[in-house]
Amino acid sequence: xxxxxxxxxxxxxxxxxxxxxxxxxxxxxxxxxxxxxxxxxxxxxxxxxxxxxxxxxxxxxxxxxxxxxxxxxxxxxxxxxxxxxxxxxxxxxxxxxxxxxxxxxxxxxxxxxxxxxxxxxxxxxxxxxxxxxxxxxxxxxxxxxxxxxxxxxxxxxxxxxxxxxxxxxxxxxxxxxxxxxxxxxxxxxxxxxxxxxxxxxxxxxxxxxxxxxxxxxxxxxxxxxxxxxxxxxxxxxxxxxxxxxxxxxxxxxxxxxxxxxxxxxxxxxxxxxxxxxxxxxxxxxxxxxxxxxxxxxxxxxxxxxxxxxxxxxxxxxxxxxxxxxxxxxxxxxxxxxxxxxxxxxxxxxxxxxxxxxxxxxxxxxxxxxxxxxxxxxxxxxxxxxxxxxxxxxxxxxxxxxxxxxxxxxxxxxxxxxxxxxxxxxxxxxxxxxxxxxxxxxxxxxxxxxxxxxxxxxxxxxxxxxxxxxxxxxxxxxxxxx
Numbered sequence: 430x431x432x433x434x435x436x437x438x439x440x441x442x443x444x445x446x447x448x449x450x451x452x453x454x455x456x457x458x459x460x461x462x463x464x465x466x467x468x469x470x471x472x473x474x475x476x477x478x479x480x481x482x483x484x485x486x487x488x489x490x491x492x493x494x495x496x497x498x499x500x501x502x503x504x505x506x507x508x509x510x511x512x513x514x515x516x517x518x519x520x521x522x523x524x525x526x527x528x529x530x531x532x533x534x535x536x537x538x539x540x541x542x543x544x545x546x547x548x549x550x551x552x553x554x555x556x557x558x559x560x561x562x563x564x565x566x567x568x569x570x571x572x573x574x575x576x577x578x579x580x581x582x583x584x585x586x587x588x589x590x591x592x593x594x595x596x597x598x599x600x601x602x603x604x605x606x607x608x609x610x611x612x613x614x615x616x617x618x619x620x621x622x623x624x625x626x627x628x629x630x631x632x633x634x635x636x637x638x639x640x641x642x643x644x645x646x647x648x649x650x651x652x653x654x655x656x657x658x659x660x661x662x663x664x665x666x667x668x669x670x671x672x673x674x675x676x677x678x679x680x681x682x683x684x685x686x687x688x689x690x691x692x693x694x695x696x697x698x699x700x701x702x703x704x705x706x707x708x709x710x711x712x713x714x715x716x717x718x719x720x721x722x723x724x725x726x727x728x729x730x731x732x733x734x735x736x737x738x739x740x741x742x743x744x745x746x747x748x749x750x751x752x753x754x755x756x757x758x759x760x761x762x763x764x765x766x767x768x769x770x771x772x773x774x775x776x777x778x779x780x781x782x783x784x785x786x787x788x789x790x791x792x793x794x795x796x797x798x799x800x801x802x803x804x805x806x807x808x809x810x811x812x813x814x815x816x817x818x819x820x821x822x823x824x825x826x827x828x829x830x831x832x833x834x835x836x837x838x839x840x841x842x843x844x845x846x847x848x849x850x851x852x853x854x855x856x857x858x859x860x861x862x863x864x865x866x867x868x869x870x871x872x873x874x875x876x877x878x879x880x881x882x883x884x885x886x887x888x889x890x891x892x893x894x895x896x897x898x899x900x901x902x903x904x905x906x907x908x909x910x
Contacts, residue, residue: 430462430610434481439642440608443626445666448703451645451860457483458645459607463579467615467653471568472554478579480546486585489537493546494590495530495580498601507552509580515544529592530580552578565714565726572654574712574726576719577602581648584760584862593762598823599769599815600754600761606860608644611651615639619653622672622710624722645860646722647755652710660685664692666705673711673732680732680740684709687741688725691748694782695775698848699752699855707751709744718743720750720772742776742792749775757855758862765823766811766888767863770831773797777832793836800829812865812888834887841883842876850875865889 432439437452444451465476484490493514497507509521509530522531538544554567554575565576584591584603591603612629615621617637625643632638643649657672660682669689673681688709696702704723711729717739718727725747731740749772753759759767773796781789804825809818811831818826839847850872854863857871865888873880 430464430479430612432462432610434460439610439628440626440644442628443642443644443705444703445701445705447701451703454606454645454860455608457485459483459582459605460644461579461581461607461609461611461649463609463611463649465579465611465613465651467573467613467619469616471573472552474552474554474575474578476550476552476579478546478548478550480548480582481543482546482582483543484538484540486588487540488588489539490585491534491537493532493534493538493544494583494592495532495548496583496592497528497530497552497580498577507550507578507580509548509550511549513547516547521548527592527594548580550580554578565712565719569713571656572712573652574714575651576721577648578651579649591762594816596762596816597820598818599765599827602648603760603762604647604758605862606645606647606758608642609646609649610640610642611649612638612640613651613653615653616655618655620655620657620659620672621651621653622657622670622708622724623651624649624724626704626706643722647758648722650721650724650726652712652724652726657710662686662689664689665696667692667702667707668705669707669709671709674729677711677729677732679734680737681709681711683737684711684727684732684740684744687744688748690783691745691779692751694779695749695752697782698778699775699852700756700859702751703756707748718747720747720754722751722755725750742796745776745779746772749779752855756860757858758860760862760864761815763814764812764865765815765827766831766834767865767868769827770811770835773828773832774835777836793832797829797832800825801833803829806830808886810887810889830887837887838872838880838883841880842872842878846876 435456437455440452441449460481462479463476508523512519512521512532514532514534517535519532556568566574584605609625613621614636617632617635621639623641624646625641627639628642629640656674658675658678659670659672661670662685671681671685692702706723708724710726711732712726714726714728718725727743731743753771754768761768777789777793780792804822809822809826811826811834854871869880869884
């Protein structure tokens with residue numbers, strides 16, 4: 430795309446007025462320009478990707494690492510076919526088994542300097558019948574869902590690129606806030622649900638080409654179908670849309686109302702929702718829901734009248750992730766509690782605001798308590814990496830015990846101090862990456878107290894691990910610079 434990499438006007442309409450100071454980040458952020466073609470039979474996907482990368486590592490770089498996060502799974506194969514760096518062709522080194530692509534730089538990139546990476550990539554995706562473990566990328570006869578379908582630059586920290594092996598527990602991506610300009614060519618009869626704001630559209634014959642601008646965001650997500658029905662509403666500066674299949678239209682309308690209520694609750698407590706659009710989409714995933722910037726995907730099994738209580742819970746939780754994962758970033762692989770435990774706690778706040786104290790307590794006891802009880806309420810630390818938990822432990826501790834810890838912290842700090850702390854935490858970490866250390870430091874500053882004992886008991890205690898149910902898998906790996 431022939432546009433100025435620092436043209437902030439492209440992203441302005443996607444941000445509410447009070448969030449547009451985030452455009453100041455554009456000149457020093459990673460920017461992705463992606464041209465994607467989705468064929469009528471959905472696979473293979475072919476695209477061109479240009480990345481403006483600014484070296485903020487503190488030292489010169491001799492190579493840039495790209496990740497295909499879904500690559501280790503059998504239902505998706507992505508590879509870089511050709512690449513150039515700074516206008517000079519380089520040989521992409523595809524390490525397919527790890528989803529890693531190495532690009533050696535013609536000359537080292539000094540700290541503070543930027544470089545343009547130009548890629549041609551291809552991705553094969555399969556239908557859900559082929560066994561997608563998570564159900565977050567793939568297609569059916571009338572629906573395609575694309576989660577992390579493109580190569581992305583991972584976080585560089587402590588002198589190395591973060592390359593985590595695939596894990597069955599938790600989320601795979603650990604990403605900085607970036608800006609995206611994505612042009613999608615797709616069948617003309619499809620409704621496209623995507624991260625960001627539509628800024629351009631052309632239609633030619635049976636195809637459509639739609640351009641989305643998004644930023645700051647942690648990633649870009651897309652779903653498209655010719656079988657969606659739409660329900661929509663407006664909350665202040667934000668248009669809220671809910672997409673579901675026609676036979677689940679009533680569930681789509683329920684999801685819309687839950688989302689509006691959640692956005693209203695969390696905007697008041699955590700800070701305004703930053704985007705002018707928010708979308709929900711019903712897809713056949715194997716989990717209850719999944720968060721993306723400006724979009725949440727909810728499993729279609731929750732759209733029946735019999736599952737409306739679970740639908741409300743999942744929508745509230747995933748909407749909370751717009752703050753705890755996207756606005757406030759964190760290392761979802763090494764410190765998953767910083768997004769999942771906080772999203773669980775925030776779901777209780779949703780019930781408190783929308784349905785009252787009794788409903789909030791019922792949710793906490795029924796969800797947090799039930800999850801934690803699955804491991805006998807063992808004192809397993811909530812602060813371990815995802816891979817150090819068994820599958821049974823992960824949801825019990827990170828979602829269950831972790832949420833109880835946040836409530837314990839509120840009780841220790843006092844409701845007023847905690848409420849101010851939570852808002853300050855979101856404000857001070859906006860578009861940054863929070864850590865357990867920065868979370869604790871800010872809490873101690875607010876309450877003027879020492880939280881060592883509480884954090885040792887719940888988050889970091891080496892003694893709590895004695896009640897583990899299974900030995901931990903290997904630690905994640907770093908790629909040296």
